[in-house]
Amino acid sequence: MEMTEVLAQINEIAKDVFDDENIVLAENTTANDVEDWDSITHVQLLFSVEKQFGIKFTSSEIAKFKNIGEIIACILAK
Amino acid sequence: MLFNSLIFIFFLPIVFFIYWFIVNKNIKGQNFFLIIASYFFYGWWDWRFLGLIFFSSIIDYFIGKRISEVDHRKSRNILLILSLVSNLGTLFLFKYYNFFVENFVSLFTSMGIELEGSTLQVILPIGISFYTFQTLSYTIDIYRKEIKPTKDLITFLAFVSFFPQLVAGPIERAGNLIPQFLKKRTFTYHDGAEGARLILWGFFKKVVIADNCAFFVNNIFDNYPDQSGSTLLLGVILFAFQVYGDFSGYSDIAIGTAKLFGIKLMENFKFPYFSTSITEFWRRWHISLSTWLRDYLYTPIVIQLRAWGMMGIIVSTILSFTIIGFWHGANWVYIVFGLFHGIIISYEILTTKQRKRWKKKVNKRLYFVLSLGLTMGFYLFTLILFRSNTLTDAIGYTQHLIDRSLFTLPMIIAPKYRMIYTLLLIIVFILLEWFNRNKDHVLDVANLPTFKRWGVYSLFILLIIVFGRFNNNDFIYFQF
Numbered sequence: 001m002e003m004t005e006v007l008a009q010i011n012e013i014a015k016d017v018f019d020d021e022n023i024v025l026a027e028n029t030t031a032n033d034v035e036d037w038d039s040i041t042h043v044q045l046l047f048s049v050e051k052q053f054g055i056k057f058t059s060s061e062i063a064k065f066k067n068i069g070e071i072i073a074c075i076l077a078k
Numbered sequence: 079m080l081f082n083s084l085i086f087i088f089f090l091p092i093v094f095f096i097y098w099f100i101v102n103k104n105i106k107g108q109n110f111f112l113i114i115a116s117y118f119f120y121g122w123w124d125w126r127f128l129g130l131i132f133f134s135s136i137i138d139y140f141i142g143k144r145i146s147e148v149d150h151r152k153s154r155n156i157l158l159i160l161s162l163v164s165n166l167g168t169l170f171l172f173k174y175y176n177f178f179v180e181n182f183v184s185l186f187t188s189m190g191i192e193l194e195g196s197t198l199q200v201i202l203p204i205g206i207s208f209y210t211f212q213t214l215s216y217t218i219d220i221y222r223k224e225i226k227p228t229k230d231l232i233t234f235l236a237f238v239s240f241f242p243q244l245v246a247g248p249i250e251r252a253g254n255l256i257p258q259f260l261k262k263r264t265f266t267y268h269d270g271a272e273g274a275r276l277i278l279w280g281f282f283k284k285v286v287i288a289d290n291c292a293f294f295v296n297n298i299f300d301n302y303p304d305q306s307g308s309t310l311l312l313g314v315i316l317f318a319f320q321v322y323g324d325f326s327g328y329s330d331i332a333i334g335t336a337k338l339f340g341i342k343l344m345e346n347f348k349f350p351y352f353s354t355s356i357t358e359f360w361r362r363w364h365i366s367l368s369t370w371l372r373d374y375l376y377t378p379i380v381i382q383l384r385a386w387g388m389m390g391i392i393v394s395t396i397l398s399f400t401i402i403g404f405w406h407g408a409n410w411v412y413i414v415f416g417l418f419h420g421i422i423i424s425y426e427i428l429t430t431k432q433r434k435r436w437k438k439k440v441n442k443r444l445y446f447v448l449s450l451g452l453t454m455g456f457y458l459f460t461l462i463l464f465r466s467n468t469l470t471d472a473i474g475y476t477q478h479l480i481d482r483s484l485f486t487l488p489m490i491i492a493p494k495y496r497m498i499y500t501l502l503l504i505i506v507f508i509l510l511e512w513f514n515r516n517k518d519h520v521l522d523v524a525n526l527p528t529f530k531r532w533g534v535y536s537l538f539i540l541l542i543i544v545f546g547r548f549n550n551n552d553f554i555y556f557q558f
Contacts, residue, residue: 019431038357039372040391040427047384059381060222063373 003027006053006072013048017041027069049075079122080552081331082285089119094338098265109236109259112339116241120205123245127203130168135238137164138213142220142227154221161217165210172200173207177408205245207405207558211370213238216252218374225253233259242335246328246555248346248366255341263340272524275535276334279521282538283327284553285546287507290500291320293547294491299465302475307484309491310475314458317465319504322351324554325364330519349515351508354449356422356456367405371398391427396420406464406558411472415463422456503545 011025018036031037037045046062049071055078065071079086093115101107121128141161145154176197186193216237219225228234237256243249298305298313305313329346336343350363360368376398383390396417403416426433437445459476466472490497514520521538523531 019434036430038361039376040357040395043377043380043384043391047387050384059378062381063222063377064224 003072003076006075007068009052010045010049010068010071013052014045017045017048025068027067027072029068030066046071053078079119081328081335082281082548085122089115090335090338097339105260105262106230106232108263109232112236112241113232113239116236116239116244119241120239120244123204127206130203130206131209131239131244132235134165134168134210134213135235137161138217138238139227139231139234142217143229145217145220146227158217158221161214165214169206169210171198172202174408176200204556208247208249209238209244211249211367212252215249215370215374219252225256228252228256228260230260240336240341242332242339242341243343246325246332246553246558247364248329248332248344249370250343250366254344258341265340268524269337269340273334273337275521275523276330276337276519278334278535278538278542279519280327280330280332280334281546282542283323283330283507285548286323286503286542288320288323288327288554289547289549290496290503290545291316291323294497294500295320295465297491299475302471302478305478306486306489307479307481308486308488310479311458311484312488314461314465314475314479316500316504317461318351318458319507321461321464321554322347323507326350328553328555345518349511351454352450352512352515353453354446355426355453356419357426359453359457360419360423367402371402371405375401388428392424395424395427399423409467410469411463411466414469414472415460418456418460418463499545503541 007025007027011023014023014025014034015021018034018041020036023034031042043062046057046065050056053075055075057074061074065074079089097108097111097115101111117128117131120131138161141157145157148154148157179197183193216225220227228237233256236259237250237252238244240250240255295313295317298309299317302310302313326347333343333346344366346364346366348362348365350359353359353362376394379397380391380394383394386393397420399420400413400416403412403414403419406412406415440448462475462479463469463472466475510520514522521534523534526534
């Protein structure tokens with residue numbers, strides 16, 4: 001799968017999790033850039049991503065993600 | 079030693095002088111001196127528990143080191159469990175053992191079985207809940223490979239015992255504090271002045287706001303069956319300002335004192351009483367504890383429960399907040415306090431989208447005021463639990479509060495003039511916080527011209543001298 005394709009799919013999930021139709025994610029987007037991105041929505045987003053791509057992140061991966069790019073890289077590596 | 083005691087007024091300048099002018103030649107000397115100063119600071123209260131701090135530090139120092147050396151997963155797990163057991167075990171023994179014994183005995187008694195349970199004659203070592211969490215986070219972070227262990231025992235002992243934050247936080251992370259102890263510190267006028275301003279503001283909150291409120295709060299809570307509903311409402315409002323002034327005042331003095339030594343501690347309060355939800359409140363109140371539990375308790379649990387979806391998030395939230403409550407003390411009132419907060423935050427999680435829609439429909443200012451009011455109302459209700467000695471007292475207080483006498487004028491408690499100036503000072507305090515809410519703290523006046531700046535300092539020193547209470551009142555959070 002291509003990077004841009006993964007990003008687009010995560011973007012769709014984010015729209016739902018953060019309840020914001022106008023959200024546009026980039027590789028360097030961090031939790032600080034999105035108003036409602038907190039510890040609750042963080043796990044909601046990641047669990048939805050896991051379901052969408054049929055993968056499982058490890059606990060330490062979940063704790064370490066710094067931005068969207070790292071999540072994408074992790075998905076592509078699985 | 080208390081910050082608001084005479085001895086501290088001598089202690090601080092002496093330690094400051096030796097730190098910057100005598101042992102300033104090398105980093106190790108400075109750190110070693112900080113350990114001595116910190117152990118003296120703590121020992122002034124009770125030297126017998128110094129061994130406990132030392133023991134807790136040594137255990138995690140060696141376990142941390144060992145974890146980083148072994149690769150085998152099973153050995154790493156065993157080492158982590160060893161640290162958890164020794165830290166939480168100590169905490170359990172000193173803080174929770176009697177609570178569990180008494181509750182088991184009464185549980186069996188209620189089922190008709192007589193049990194003989196022996197409780198321990200122990201006093202709670204001050205600060206134990208704070209420094210055990212701090213040393214635990216060090217080991218867990220090494221286990222998670224987020225930090226490397228320090229090879230310098232002196233630095234590690236200084237990190238655990240650093241006197242400004244030893245007894246009541248902020249609960250620092252090794253990743254923030256240890257690197258600061260490892261590099262050369264230089265004194266800057268900017269940091270020194272900022273530290274002094276934080277100390278001044280912290281003292282104002284503690285001896286003027288909190289300790290004046292304390293007098294009336296104690297009076298009202300101790301005699302709640304005889305008070306009118308409105309007086310009880312006033313009592314819990316005054317307690318809200320007492321607990322906030324007390325704990326955030328302590329934190330400001332701690333952060334300010336650390337700054338005098340060239341050390342930057344984390345922010346612990348961010349104007350929590352202007353929160354428009356309980357979720358937001360916990361992002362602004364005792365931040366070092368709420369983020370600690372988020373990283374080491376909530377997140378690991380929620381990851382384990384991810385298969386349950388939303389249910390897993392709710393269970394993790396309620397569990398985490400109940401434990402936050404229980405952390406405050408071995409008493410059912412704290413457990414129920416935490417449970418209520420967990421339930422309300424779960425409600426907020428489940429209605430996030432709905433509330434966002436309401437927000438768009440309603441007038442912005444009205445929505446803000448309503449949210450602020452509802453949040454405060456719920457918070458005050460749970461504060462009754464927080465201040466009561468038993469659940470029975472908390473229920474009694476609430477029953478007496480929700481009464482027709484709620485719609486009368488509250489009773490003025492003598493001395494009358496003191497009640498009046500306490501209420502006026504609280505109003506001034508809220509206004510100061512409100513108009514400075516976008517700054518780091520209220521006395522953030524570094525950019526004012528010298529003349530005005532010193533005017534502000536003089537005014538606050540004067541307020542402290544005139545209205546401050548200097549009867550060595552303990553800080554509330556020292557008992558936790």
